[in-house]
Ligand code: HEM
């Protein structure tokens with residue numbers, strides 16, 4: 186194993202190693218099975234400290250300061266008229282199919298993965314929840330806590346708690362961050378109303394940005410695609426802001442809840458689309474290929490249909506602006522690089538499969554290439570990426586990964602709902618916004634820094650990855666440059682300059698958006714999740730000292746009136762990291778639960794052994810898939826990377842040295858030659 190051994194957890198018995206060892210006390214734990222042994226680092230925090238600051242004294246000036254510092258461009262480069270024109274879709278709740286065919290391949294929308302509950306994990310269905318929602322006012326996400334106290338403004342929280350302090354991660358590269366965003370974009374895309382025109386005057390006219398009342402923040406603007414504007418019910422909302430609660434669907438429990446537009450499964454829906462219509466737009470219908478645009482003898486994603494929406498800062502409509510399975514493909518250059526890698530990998534697989542099996546039709550080649558691509562991606566996600574974030578031992582103990590010794594892992598459990606947890610998508614996963622680095626290095630083959638690009642110059646402008654040798658140079662930067670440490674500090678490129686329009690000094694604040702989303706989704710408080718995760722309930726701010734360092738507990742007392750008011754996303758982002766992971770205790774608990782559900786609830790998970798039904802791989806094929814690494818995918822689909830380290834999420838080191846692509850293991854596709862399969866997969870496909 187190439188990771189240093191994680192110091193959390195001991196061999197828990199089965200999936201129910203549910204004890205949380207904490208400051209010597211052992212607490213039974215209602216949901217999750219995390220056992221933290223090495224908590225010595227918290228021991229010194231185990232006494233009560235008298236707080237130094239009084240919230241009532243400092244609060245008013247603090248808010249004034251925030252108001253003045255707020256960047257004023259609420260509309261993010263869009264005019265109200267343009268935004269209104271984009272409001273053309275209503276969120277639709279997924280309909281349960283009348284029957285599920287015995288398909289050997291995944292559906293595009295994720296339906297019929299679970300045969301008893303065919304909508305589980307499907308696109309346009311609600312998130313899962315570990316705890317029921319708590320909304321401040323019982324109707325909307327107004328910033329009122331359970332106790333009736335006013336909650337601090339998201340922007341004030343961001344300025345006080347998430348400043349930029351540059352600390353490099355000693356072990357992991359920017360690729361670990363970037364792959365994380367790919368996973369996030371495979372699991373969740375909130376269906377949201379267009380907030381820009383939601384706040385109305387009494388006679389139903391939209392308020393201008395400078396007329397917005399307190400508590401009515403249009404900070405959650407579209408990322409440049411019509412799918413993010415989901416409502417045409419505007420100006421019905423005098424007195425409150427439309428929220429994602431206005432766009433909801435019945436959940437498994439019968440209640441209504443927020444909806445995610447994309448499939449919950451780790452199924453590369455960001456490459457293949459989350460419904461059949463999008464998938465159709467992306468396919469060439471020729472030898473199993475996905476559509477591409479050829480430029481400079483390379484394959485790039487096809488051009489977006491509406492460049493001014495998808496890439497609002499593009500200089501012309503002919504500037505490269507991509508269409509992919511996920512609308513966020515253009516959001517930042519390295520995200521686009523990874524999307525391109527998986528797109529090209531599909532076409533590379535399709536080419537080889539069609540040569541091996543010349544009698545296969547377009548559909549069979551397409552589905553087999555898709556199945557292999559998803560399997561390789563799931564393998565990289567679970568065995569190469571996830572242990573970095575939730576720890577190696579923790580992953581084994583909780584049956585997230587297995588010592589399979591060359592066999593299948595038959596852990597599919599139809600009772601496990603694979604839905605992305607609202608807590609994961611809206612809080613835990615977003616904690617990793619702290620890994621972002623604001624300037625991306627361009628590196629030569631010798632790993633010399635040739636220059637760098639500023640993130641906020643290139644949001645939603647992927648053209649930068651196509652010029653000169655940038656594709657390889659950016660890729661080398663991504664796998665060489667350290668990511669920022671997982672902590673509370675966040676790069677200014679996303680807290681001051683997110684989606685900065687050309688020529689403007691400021692943009693939006695991602696961490697303020699994260700806090701606003703937490704409330705919009707009515708996530709229960711940090712304190713509630715402490716209890717769920719086996720930590721003691723905090724009765725005073727000092728009770729947070731077991732997980733949150735003193736200086737941050739002090740800041741919390743400046744912001745909040747009551748420990749029960751502390752937002753989940755805020756409390757969990759301040760926790761001390763559990764050694765061997767990149768998460769504090771509550772984030773670790775949510776993260777671990779999420780990735781248990783994402784695999785055990787996925788009937789098509791690549792390690793499941795169901796070769797007789799045609800849905801799974803043969804053992805030979807599975808063991809080939811297990812050879813893949815992210816390094817291999819970069820070697821095969823970059824331009825001429827030549828050398829890279831075998832484990833690209835880890836920094837180059839003595840045990841992870843630059844290696845020729847010739848010596849990076851690869852998947853032998855001969856195992857997919859038809860005679861080995863016995864029957865034609867085409868016969869099984871519906
Ligand atoms: C340069 C890198 C990144 C940028 C610029 C970025 C930016 C954003 C933006 C603008 C949003 C939407 C905010 C909102 O309106 O609610 C968002 C959401 C989100 N981000 Fe990031 N992000 C980055 C990296 C990451 C990483 C590394 C992760 C996790 C490992 C992540 C996880 C998420 C998740 C889960 C959401 C919620 C998605 C949804 O449910 O719609 N992001 N991010």
Ligand SMILES: [Ca+2]
Pocket residue numbers: 370371372447448449450451452453454455
């Ligand atoms: Ca998905």
